[in-house]
Amino acid sequence: QSDLTQVASVSGSPGQSITISCTGTSSDVGSYNLVSWYQQHPGKAPKVMIYEGSKRPSGVSNRFSGSKSGNTASLTISGLQAEDEADYYCCSYAGGSTFVFGTGTKVTVL
Amino acid sequence: EVQLLESGGGLVQPGGSLRLYCAASGFTFSSYVMNWVRQAPGKGLEWVSLISSSGDATYYADSVKGRFTISRDNSKNTLFLQMNSLRAEETAVYYCTRKYNYAFDYWGQGTLVTVSS
Numbered sequence: 610q611s612d613l614t615q616v617a618s619v620s621g622s623p624g625q626s627i628t629i630s631c632t633g634t635s636s637d638v639g640s641y642n643l644v645s646w647y648q649q650h651p652g653k654a655p656k657v658m659i660y661e662g663s664k665r666p667s668g669v670s671n672r673f674s675g676s677k678s679g680n681t682a683s684l685t686i687s688g689l690q691a692e693d694e695a696d697y698y699c700c701s702y703a704g705g706s707t708f709v710f711g712t713g714t715k716v717t718v719l
Numbered sequence: 720e721v722q723l724l725e726s727g728g729g730l731v732q733p734g735g736s737l738r739l740y741c742a743a744s745g746f747t748f749s750s751y752v753m754n755w756v757r758q759a760p761g762k763g764l765e766w767v768s769l770i771s772s773s774g775d776a777t778y779y780a781d782s783v784k785g786r787f788t789i790s791r792d793n794s795k796n797t798l799f800l801q802m803n804s805l806r807a808e809e810t811a812v813y814y815c816t817r818k819y820n821y822a823f824d825y826w827g828q829g830t831l832v833t834v835s836s
Contacts (some may be wrong), residue, residue, distance in 0.1 A: 612763070641819040641821075645821065645822035645823070647764070647823075649764075653825065653831060654825075654828055655764065655812060655814075655823075655825060655826055656828040657822050658825055660820055660821065660822035660824075661820055661821060661822070664820075666824065675767075698763060698764050698823070700764070700766070700823070701820050705778065706769050706776070706778040707766070707769070707778055707780070708754075708766040708769075709766065710756075710763060710764040710765060710766060711763070712763050713763040713764070
């Protein structure tokens with residue numbers, strides 16, 4: 610149960626697109642298309658933005674999209690807005706009813 | 720409206736025990752798998768434990784296996800986490816979360832557990 614690897618920080622200007630990667634192994638990300646992504650603002654509880662790799666919950670902006678290739682999942686935020694500045698975490702199902710989170714990425718809007 | 724309200728956090732000495740509670744409302748609690756997720760101060764999220772909707776199956780992260788016990792009372796819409804032999808590095812905010820389609824769709828506001836002498 611090792612953490613999924615995320616780059617520590619990503620930044621972009623308003624209107625730009627950014628992509629956050631999440632690298633796991635063949636035992637988690639690579640075996641299941643069951644990666645979810647969470648947005649967390651300071652002092653707040655996380656909020657699910659993407660589930661099952663690429664599905665958006667009701668109410669989440671279509672500026673957020675998810676994908677996967679091999680052992681790496683990605684979250685893309687298009688049309689970056691000031692309110693997108695937050696920490697983002699990926700999470701993968703790891704089999705046997707267990708889950709593993711990523712190390713987290715801080716997104717800064719310049 | 721779905722609500723998850725954690726309680727039971729506080730200061731405990733290393734090696735001590737604590738029981739966390741999560742009161743659920745706004746949905747049919749007995750139909751959902753529930754989890755605990757924790758976050759150390761300034762650190763990332765860590766999945767801790769999962770319990771089936773009926774309570775007859777439980778799963779744990781390796782880091783807490785044998786020391787933590789998750790349980791639920793569907794008649795009282797309440798989730799529990801019994802934590803024994805606590806370690807300083809387990810100081811964290813503990814979140815109660817609802818599982819939906821292999822994701823955690825609702826989170827409580829969290830309860831802070833501080834393990835310190």
